[in-house]
Amino acid sequence: MDKTLSRDGTAIAYRRRGQGPPVILVGGALSTAATEAPLARILAPRFEVVTYDRRGRGSSGDSGPYAVGREIEDLAALVAAVGGRASVFGVGAGGALALEAQAAGLPVDLLAVYEPPYTPGASGAQFKACCTARLHRLLSAGDRGGAVELFLSVTGVPADMIARMRRAPLWRGLVSMAHTLAYDDAVLDDGTIPAERFASVTARTLVVCGGFSTTRARLSAHALADALPRARHRTLTGQTRELAPQAMAPVLAEFFARDVYLRQAS
Template identity: 45%
Template sequence: METTTSADGTTLAFDRLGAGPPVVLLPGATCTRGVTAPLAAALAEHLTVLNLDRRGRGQSDDMGDPPPYDPRREVEDVAALVRAAGGSAAVYGHSSGAGVALRAAAADVGVTRLVLHDAPYSSPGGEQRARDWDAELHALLLAQRDGDAVAAFLRMVGTPAELVDGMRGSPHWPALEAVAPSLAYDSAAMGDHDGGLVPEELLPAVTVPTLVLVGGADHGFMVDVARQLADGLPDARLEQLVGAGHDAGPDVVVPALLPFLLG
């Protein structure tokens, strides 16, 4: 493990693996770098991989401002990782990590290539649910009801209520509660306060080559979102991992990533 410091003093923990052109990995909501470790190991056979614990998770802390959470803090985190990589790097974002990656590329912090994998923006018609989720999340976190915040997130993404109830009694639940405050950064990165729609205003600023990856086997709306992203970005191509779910493993993802990341 290595650490670096973001602009606001937050210590960021990451693993550096492999050799070759650098790529920063940004996992999705509730996920530490342990979740992206198998992907990092597979990519490290060809690339230098910096696998990050996003702020407020794992071994990274959070010295940022109190709520409402500002997505610019995570853009600064990406900038810190890019500096640690030598000043420029590709960035891969999965799920809400894709929202962070998109913002970082638009902010011109040294991103050379961008991968947006299963970016969970709202599709047209889903705006109100996203806005309601953001308000509910912040109310629960303000009341220090971290377990309820995680449960609300799981229900929002489609987990059946009875399964959520079962998870709350599992030995893995305390680890989910520990990262509950970081859900506010996921919500901020995805623009949930304003409906969570694709941020059309950011797309023209992303001038680097971009690969939009999408599965869609378990969240069909993401295919429409991926098409919207690919159509709106100046230099993007869309690749659908047909039959893949949101948790597609390295055996599915790496063959699509490597040709793009190696240029």
């Protein structure tokens, strides 16, 4: 993997695949560049696809203290590494990070997000506050496995499956990234959609959700699309929170193909 330095000197590890207009994939909670590799391989024949380890994960560094602004600077360093502009696709909390980055001025013309886990409404804010408090208690107590289990249970993974995951080799890797769950939690702030801040998002944006996702996720995606100045919404039939790369790739290819036109017209 290649590395670039973020503004605070943190090394961010990334990998490029393919040739064409640059597309950066921003992973969600407990994901690494390897998590996004299947989607990257499908898109690579048409785009230069960049996957990366967000700070605190995989081969990237983790200079502290954490701040959302530092993760925005990480993404800005990657955009600079691919020529100064890029299209971006973010999954889950990675989608929220991509939106925050564009609202802060990241040079992105086209932005797609899949189910950023906002929890709008009074009950949603209360739920998010409860989860945040529990997460920080677990991490402060050094219970990294408990923090991972909390995240998985909140996202709908059944208890018996979590028990099987605890016995599987992948569990060690998840636990090694448990501290970054606090980073994703910070990106989501209080869980509400920051409509006032997102009024600054200038990129054409595609907000996607799964047809079989939870009612909360689908309603949140619609609300997010309504809050963004230049957004449209799309539902992928048959998809859930566990997005299939084969289902998402053609949607992104069609959407990001507009980047070619935008670059030629500018």
